[in-house]
Amino acid sequence: MKSRDEIEAAYRAETMASHAQWERSKSSMPGGMVKGAYWYPPYPIYMESGEGCYLTDLDGRRLVDFANHHTAMILGHSHPDVLAETARWLNAGIGLSAPTTLEAEAAELLCERVPSVDKVRFTNSGTEATLHASRLVRAATGRKKLAKFEGAYHGSHDSLEVSVAPSLQDAGDAASPEAVPEWDGMSRATEDTIVLPYNDPETCALILREHKDEIAAVFYDGKPGTLEIPDDFTRFLRDITAELGILMVMDEVISFRVGYSGYQSLCGVEPDLTTFGKVIGGGLPVGAFGGRADLMDMLDNTRPGSTVYQSGTYSGNPLTLAAGIANMKALTPDAYEHLDALGERLADGLRHAFTTAGVPARVVQRGSLLHSYFLDADTSVSDYRILTEHNGDLAHDLFIATTLEGSFTGKGEFVLSTPMDDGHIDDLIEATERVLVA
Numbered sequence: 426m427k428s429r430d431e432i433e434a435a436y437r438a439e440t441m442a443s444h445a446q447w448e449r450s451k452s453s454m455p456g457g458m459v460k461g462a463y464w465y466p467p468y469p470i471y472m473e474s475g476e477g478c479y480l481t482d483l484d485g486r487r488l489v490d491f492a493n494h495h496t497a498m499i500l501g502h503s504h505p506d507v508l509a510e511t512a513r514w515l516n517a518g519i520g521l522s523a524p525t526t527l528e529a530e531a532a533e534l535l536c537e538r539v540p541s542v543d544k545v546r547f548t549n550s551g552t553e554a555t556l557h558a559s560r561l562v563r564a565a566t567g568r569k570k571l572a573k574f575e576g577a578y579h580g581s582h583d584s585l586e587v588s589v590a591p592s593l594q595d596a597g598d599a600a601s602p603e604a605v606p607e608w609d610g611m612s613r614a615t616e617d618t619i620v621l622p623y624n625d626p627e628t629c630a631l632i633l634r635e636h637k638d639e640i641a642a643v644f645y646d647g648k649p650g651t652l653e654i655p656d657d658f659t660r661f662l663r664d665i666t667a668e669l670g671i672l673m674v675m676d677e678v679i680s681f682r683v684g685y686s687g688y689q690s691l692c693g694v695e696p697d698l699t700t701f702g703k704v705i706g707g708g709l710p711v712g713a714f715g716g717r718a719d720l721m722d723m724l725d726n727t728r729p730g731s732t733v734y735q736s737g738t739y740s741g742n743p744l745t746l747a748a749g750i751a752n753m754k755a756l757t758p759d760a761y762e763h764l765d766a767l768g769e770r771l772a773d774g775l776r777h778a779f780t781t782a783g784v785p786a787r788v789v790q791r792g793s794l795l796h797s798y799f800l801d802a803d804t805s806v807s808d809y810r811i812l813t814e815h816n817g818d819l820a821h822d823l824f825i826a827t828t829l830e831g832s833f834t835g836k837g838e839f840v841l842s843t844p845m846d847d848g849h850i851d852d853l854i855e856a857t858e859r860v861l862v863a
């Protein structure tokens with residue numbers, strides 16, 4: 426592979442308009458971006474438009490989109506049904522000061538697809554969904570603490586943005602992980618949050634038994650396509666939480682994209698509550714949480730004496746719901762079959778490319794979501810701590826180099842969309858081979 430300097434020089438030469446925009450944006454926004462997640466050195470590419478599975482950047486370069494807006498764009502860009510429905514409600518007035526028919530229609534679609542969901546509420550983001558679910562489980566159980574897994578991200582609020590990517594030094598003993606606040610300025614992380622290790626049933630059982638009278642719920646993202654967590658572990662977690670009277674909240678903000686009824690149906694688990702986001706909004710800002718009727722009905726403020734409240738000016742706004750309904754209707758079982766086949770093709774191709782180039786790597790795939798990690802190929806990536814062995818510099822160089830070859834990935838994350846076909850997958854595999862050999 427070429428050196429970092431060579432790769433970066435080629436990147437700078439091809440992305441001059443993005444560079445100029447970054448310089449301009451820095452004077453009005455910290456770092457020149459609306460969020461840190463967009464950042465990678467030397468500066469990010471700024472995009473102009475998207476259509477199908479393609480993006481066009483400010484320099485007019487067309488890229489196949491393997492990032493798909495942090496996994497949200499499962500139909501790619503400008504899907505005709507999503508555009509038509511959104512335009513219809515755009516013309517209808519946007520914010521109508523009262524409920525619309527869209528809310529129940531979107532809720533019914535989710536309830537039909539996901540057997541564990543009896544009732545649902547919409548929010549503007551996955552963060553809001555996990556925040557309101559946190560309040561609900563605390564109110565329902567009268568307990569204050571939440572348990573979550575080391576390495577899991579559930580959005581940016583104080584009780585759950587804990588031990589998302591702690592240094593091994595801060596993370597403490599694997600058998601009793603520390604609760605490490607992710608950022609300065611957060612409150613009460615250690616008082617509110619108990620951290621569990623992925624894929625270690627014995628340790629999880631010990632911690633949960635010890636704290637069962639304090640924990641309202643376990644928040645759990647099974648991370649299909651990101652970590653190699655056996656479905657058995659997810660079933661174990663359902664069983665032990667049920668046994669101990671702890672609620673289980675399955676965070677499907679990302680994992681809902683791996684199956685028609687989400688990841689929970691693939692592993693045969695029915696959580697008490699589920700949080701959603703990303704793909705259910707057709708690309709517009711969205712979140713939702715839903716589950717058992719007895720829990721969700723605590724939010725029914727028409728009942729006298731209700732004490733839990735959830736709000737948000739734009740929660741369930743017509744544009745988001747119109748886009749989301751069109752999006753969910755287009756996500757048929759056939760669409761998932763197509764995505765699954767593309768995912769397997771890409772995983773096989775990447776594994777072959779890395780092996781041929783003599784690069785130790787592990788490729789993790791479930792449905793339309795994949796990750797590649799540069800570490801010992803025989804190491805199962807089954808918990809957060811193993812990921813710290815991953816060679817991030819190599820992943821970064823490969824990301825920049827394959828971007829120059831026309832495929833925009835998520836820095837080691839590969840997210841597929843329905844407009845893709847075998848040709849797009851093969852182009853990325855061949856680009857990866859070319860870059861590794863160059």
Ligand SMILES: Cc1ncc(COP(=O)(O)O)c(C=O)c1O
Pocket residue numbers: 495549550551552553555578579580581646676677678679702703711712
């Ligand atoms: C698993 C998971 N939960 C929650 C969130 C938060 O969602 P949002 O970014 O819409 O607030 C994310 C965001 O990436 C996520 O990956």
